[in-house]
Amino acid sequence: MSGWTAVLGELAAAGGTVPQIAARLAIPEPLVAAIVAHAARMGLVQVGGACGTSCGTAQTACAGCPVSAAVPGARPRGVAPVTPG
Amino acid sequence: MSCHGSGGDGAAGTVAARVLLVGEPNVGKSTLFNTLTGARQRIVNAPGTTVELTSGLWRDTAGAPGRDLVDLPGTHSLLARSLDERVTADAVRAMAEADSGDGAVVVVADATLLERSLYLVAQVAETGVPFVVALTMVDRAARDGGAAPRDLAAALTGAIGVPVIPVDPRRRGDEALRDLAAAVDAAPALHPTRRAALPPLAPATEGDPAADLAHAESLFAWVEAASGNVRAALDAPHAAPPGRSPSDRLDAVLLNPWAGIPVFLAVVFALFELTTRFAAPLQDAIETIADRVVVSGLTSALSAAGLGGTRVEGLLVDGLLAGVVTVLTFLPVMGLMFLALGALEGSGYMARAALVADRAMRGLGLDGRALLPLIVGFGCNLPALAATRTLPHARQRLLTGLLVPLTSCSARLTVYVLLATTFFPDRAGLVIFAMYVASVTLVLAAGLALRRTWFRDLRSEPFMLVLPPYQWPHPRTLWMSAWVRVRAFVVGAGTVIVATMLAMWVLTAIPAPGAADGANPVDGSLYGALADGISPVLDPAGFGTRTASAALISGFVAKEVVVGSLAQSTAMDGADVSPGEFHAALRRTFDAGSGGHGGAAALAFMVFVLAYTPCVAALAEQRRMFGWRPTATALVAQLALAWLLAVAVFQAGVAL
Numbered sequence: 001m002s003g004w005t006a007v008l009g010e011l012a013a014a015g016g017t018v019p020q021i022a023a024r025l026a027i028p029e030p031l032v033a034a035i036v037a038h039a040a041r042m043g044l045v046q047v048g049g050a051c052g053t054s055c056g057t058a059q060t061a062c063a064g065c066p067v068s069a070a071v072p073g074a075r076p077r078g079v080a081p082v083t084p085g
Numbered sequence: 086m087s088c089h090g091s092g093g094d095g096a097a098g099t100v101a102a103r104v105l106l107v108g109e110p111n112v113g114k115s116t117l118f119n120t121l122t123g124a125r126q127r128i129v130n131a132p133g134t135t136v137e138l139t140s141g142l143w144r145d146t147a148g149a150p151g152r153d154l155v156d157l158p159g160t161h162s163l164l165a166r167s168l169d170e171r172v173t174a175d176a177v178r179a180m181a182e183a184d185s186g187d188g189a190v191v192v193v194a195d196a197t198l199l200e201r202s203l204y205l206v207a208q209v210a211e212t213g214v215p216f217v218v219a220l221t222m223v224d225r226a227a228r229d230g231g232a233a234p235r236d237l238a239a240a241l242t243g244a245i246g247v248p249v250i251p252v253d254p255r256r257r258g259d260e261a262l263r264d265l266a267a268a269v270d271a272a273p274a275l276h277p278t279r280r281a282a283l284p285p286l287a288p289a290t291e292g293d294p295a296a297d298l299a300h301a302e303s304l305f306a307w308v309e310a311a312s313g314n315v316r317a318a319l320d321a322p323h324a325a326p327p328g329r330s331p332s333d334r335l336d337a338v339l340l341n342p343w344a345g346i347p348v349f350l351a352v353v354f355a356l357f358e359l360t361t362r363f364a365a366p367l368q369d370a371i372e373t374i375a376d377r378v379v380v381s382g383l384t385s386a387l388s389a390a391g392l393g394g395t396r397v398e399g400l401l402v403d404g405l406l407a408g409v410v411t412v413l414t415f416l417p418v419m420g421l422m423f424l425a426l427g428a429l430e431g432s433g434y435m436a437r438a439a440l441v442a443d444r445a446m447r448g449l450g451l452d453g454r455a456l457l458p459l460i461v462g463f464g465c466n467l468p469a470l471a472a473t474r475t476l477p478h479a480r481q482r483l484l485t486g487l488l489v490p491l492t493s494c495s496a497r498l499t500v501y502v503l504l505a506t507t508f509f510p511d512r513a514g515l516v517i518f519a520m521y522v523a524s525v526t527l528v529l530a531a532g533l534a535l536r537r538t539w540f541r542d543l544r545s546e547p548f549m550l551v552l553p554p555y556q557w558p559h560p561r562t563l564w565m566s567a568w569v570r571v572r573a574f575v576v577g578a579g580t581v582i583v584a585t586m587l588a589m590w591v592l593t594a595i596p597a598p599g600a601a602d603g604a605n606p607v608d609g610s611l612y613g614a615l616a617d618g619i620s621p622v623l624d625p626a627g628f629g630t631r632t633a634s635a636a637l638i639s640g641f642v643a644k645e646v647v648v649g650s651l652a653q654s655t656a657m658d659g660a661d662v663s664p665g666e667f668h669a670a671l672r673r674t675f676d677a678g679s680g681g682h683g684g685a686a687a688l689a690f691m692v693f694v695l696a697y698t699p700c701v702a703a704l705a706e707q708r709r710m711f712g713w714r715p716t717a718t719a720l721v722a723q724l725a726l727a728w729l730l731a732v733a734v735f736q737a738g739v740a741l
Contacts, residue, residue, distance in 0.1 A: 034203075037162060040551070
């Protein structure tokens with residue numbers, strides 16, 4: 001089974017943090033992180049975090065929310081700020 | 086890639102080639118750029134955007150033709166998710182398509198994160214652009230037990246088929262930088278098929294999820310193979326996984342459905358219990374200040390202006406002020422609740438709760454991906470409806486959109502807090518907790534019923550969630566988050582309340598056709614006639630009074646208004662709405678309408694508020710997304726459900 005299939009299968013079956021998945025599957029942690037990041041970009045996987053900062057769906061949702069729209073610095077957790085360098 | 090102001094001679098001198106620096110954030114890309122270009126830099130805008138790029142002249146020796154080096158925004162992937170990332174991805178693809186023979190990409194890769202770096206390398210290689218790899222962090226990789234920089238670079242070169250140069254971005258004049266320059270100059274001359282050892286990948290096709298999945302699988306298969314080849318060449322097997330950490334042991338409990346769900350329920354119960362208990366004295370203080378300062382001051386001022394006892398005083402004191410002040414007294418509860426929820430979110434616990442809830446939902450045959458909009462619904466139903474747009478199938482969106490109004494938004498919390506503290510002061514936290522359990526039960530029951538009737542064709546798909554690590558919530562972030570939410574509640578709710586209170590006051594001023602005036606200003610008014618017309622329908626639920634009916638009518642506008650309306654109606658009935666007296670007046674109203682079973686009637690009222698239409702805005706959003714027919718059907722069904730549940734709760738309460 002490829003790393004891609006194994007990581008997505010493990011996420012669907014049990015979930016976990018990146019280090020936990022890497023340890024359970026005996027796959028290098030940077031590879032799991034890269035797979036998770038790519039799958040999140042494809043909309044297959046949510047990356048957990050605070051409300052309004054965790055994923056594209058929540059960001060979309062919070063864009064119109066009178067309660068949490070203005071939470072400053074909302075950004076998907078695990079995705080670093082995009083700055084040159 | 087073409088940038089504003091670029092294309093000539095870079096900063097100064099002759100330009101022989103265009104070179105793009107691509108890499109993840111924090112890999113030393115900008116440091117390398119500064120070392121290579123020195124002071125020969127300028128700021129340019131990416132075409133058609135406000136994204137600023139730094140461009141500079143990279144020249145080996147004075148007088149020699151230079152390279153126009155562009156420091157592109159850092160990105161983890163060429164599958165762009167932000168404007169900055171799109172600029173980088175577009176620049177690389179534009180250079181690949183132009184294939185002018187005088188440009189190349191330098192991928193700046195982190196030696197300590199081999200597979201992540203190979204992932205970006207694979208994406209760049211896939212475009213067909215000529216490129217080389219500048220490998221940074223090589224000293225740290227060697228210190229961590231990895232290979233020597235030259236060995237690692239050689240192994241990587243062998244694995245990916247392009248020159249890999251280990252560099253220290255801080256060292257100007259380093260021989261490695263001259264090697265990098267030579268490799269960059271040679272790269273464009275290579276035939277596209279020899280630019281990297283990357284086999285043809287499965288093509289990604291926009292709008293074809295199966296093709297995208299196949300492409301991703303082949304991309305990561307190459308990354309795995311390249312990584313394996315590097316480790317084999319270096320005779321460095323993958324490090325054994327570490328033992329179980331405290332976080333792993335905690336997750337073993339919290340992610341276990343049998344333990345995780347009771348723990349979650351206990352946490353939420355504790356949250357409501359603590360916030361209502363801590364907030365009670367603060368609420369009393371706000372009520373006292375509002376009564377002694379604001380209400381007394383305004384009443385005195387109006388009397389002095391000769392407006393005492395007029396309809397103007399009725400509007401300002403019994404209408405607007407009664408409603409607004411009552412809602413303001415909920416600020417301590419809302420503030421403490423937002424702080425507590427923020428702490429749970431910031432600690433990483435809420436993501437675990439969502440995962441456990443997802444498993445429970447899937448166990449009942451519901452789609453896991455519907456979970457997120459439903460969670461958002463507990464904050465506000467309106468954005469939750471918007472969040473259903475990200476679900477892949479129209480019928481999934483419709484099903485979730487029908488369930489969202491049953492999630493108990495924070496506006497309904499004000500009603501629960503008022504009635505729970507009025508009728509069950511010693512068990513207010515438990516009552517509020519029970520309302521949230523009732524909301525979850527309603528969502529699950531309605532979801533199950535719909536899945537087994539009109540939505541039998543839907544397949545259940547998993548909700549894949551990557552958990553964040555546990556961490557201490559950051560106090561400043563916590564405070565900011567709570568402050569922003571409370572402020573939004575005050576501004577949003579305040580606007581709606583003032584508008585609705587004004588509308589209600591206007592309705593009390595319009596006489597109902599054929600109605601006789603009474604002692605009360607509401608008697609004979611259109612407002613009174615509307616509320617009185619609905620009251621008999623609500624009699625079996627124990628709250629068939631004008632006060633309760635009017636509050637439920639105003640609740641169609643927004644649930645924040647319900648509490649204000651209760652206070653306004655009570656005030657217009659001639660009751661004293663000062664601290665303590667409002668609660669007593671409310672008890673008398675509910676007792677009178679229920680034959681002495683005020684507690685049961687209050688519970689039934691809360692259940693009705695939970696189950697009927699959340700607000701006009703949510704209704705409009707449903708109509709916009711799903712059309713009139715499903716919206717109208719849902720509206721009728723929710724009213725019928727709310728009435729049935731309220732009647733059942735009241736009758737059960739009376740019987741017990």
